[in-house]
Amino acid sequence: xxxxxxxxxxxxxxxxxxxxxxxxxxxxxxxxxxxxxxxxxxxxxxxxxxxxxxxxxxxxxxxxxxxxxxxxxxxxxxxxxxxxxxxxxxxxxxxxxxxxxxxxxxxxxxxxxxx
Amino acid sequence: xxxxxxxxxxxxxxxxxxxxxxxxxxxxxxxxxxxxxxxxxxxxxxxxxxxxxxxxxxxxxxxxxxxxxxxxxxxxxxxxxxxxxxxxxxxxxxxxxxxxxxxxxxxxxxxxx
Numbered sequence: 001x002x003x004x005x006x007x008x009x010x011x012x013x014x015x016x017x018x019x020x021x022x023x024x025x026x027x028x029x030x031x032x033x034x035x036x037x038x039x040x041x042x043x044x045x046x047x048x049x050x051x052x053x054x055x056x057x058x059x060x061x062x063x064x065x066x067x068x069x070x071x072x073x074x075x076x077x078x079x080x081x082x083x084x085x086x087x088x089x090x091x092x093x094x095x096x097x098x099x100x101x102x103x104x105x106x107x108x109x110x111x112x113x114x115x
Numbered sequence: 116x117x118x119x120x121x122x123x124x125x126x127x128x129x130x131x132x133x134x135x136x137x138x139x140x141x142x143x144x145x146x147x148x149x150x151x152x153x154x155x156x157x158x159x160x161x162x163x164x165x166x167x168x169x170x171x172x173x174x175x176x177x178x179x180x181x182x183x184x185x186x187x188x189x190x191x192x193x194x195x196x197x198x199x200x201x202x203x204x205x206x207x208x209x210x211x212x213x214x215x216x217x218x219x220x221x222x223x224x225x226x227x228x
Binding site: 009032034036041042043044045046049090094097098099100101102103105106107108 | 157160217220221
């Protein structure tokens with residue numbers, strides 16, 4: 001069965017600092033992996049996705065993530081944090097369910113950015 | 116395109132009341148999903164549908180029902196509201212092919228008191 005673990009429920013950085021949000025997955029098949037962002041009182045927006053085409057995936061707003069099969073990881077990074085990056089971030093893996101596929105989400109990491 | 120829309124945005128229910136959360140998408144997606152989000156718990160799948168007339172249970176279906184009579188609409192029904200159903204509910208959809216990317220609605224915040 002597929003699962004996702006996000007290490008650290010809360011990460012705080014200063015503006016301009018490196019952002020690193022950690023995600024480890026478990027999957028019995030080659031995974032499709034996703035990072036979503038949720039701004040306060042909004043729905044989830046896709047940041048980026050891994051679909052086996054390239055191990056380094058670039059997303060919106062300067063974020064990128066690297067798929068490392070040997071470490072079963074898909075960590076999200078951004079070289080320089082901006083105040084507008086403050087949000088909750090979810091890692092997800094695509095999973096087979098009885099009649100199709102669904103996403104299995106991690107518990108989320110709240111990113112705080114201070115000036 | 117409006118994408119995925121949900122109504123209402125907020126609702127307060129009394130214990131034992133019933134309500135329907137509405138979800139619609141205008142992207143002609145076959146797959147639709149209902150999730151609930153509780154603080155610190157991520158999103159949990161309640162029900163999903165792979166097309167009109169076909170639905171199935173997810174991880175946390177108890178206390179909920181769904182129907183899918185059209186491609187566009189996927190309402191979620193709460194029959195006897197309980198405090199444990201206080202949550203934020205998200206509807207999502209995706210196309211049949213592609214790489215399983217889901218598009219989310221803005222959510223419905225439900226409080227049961």
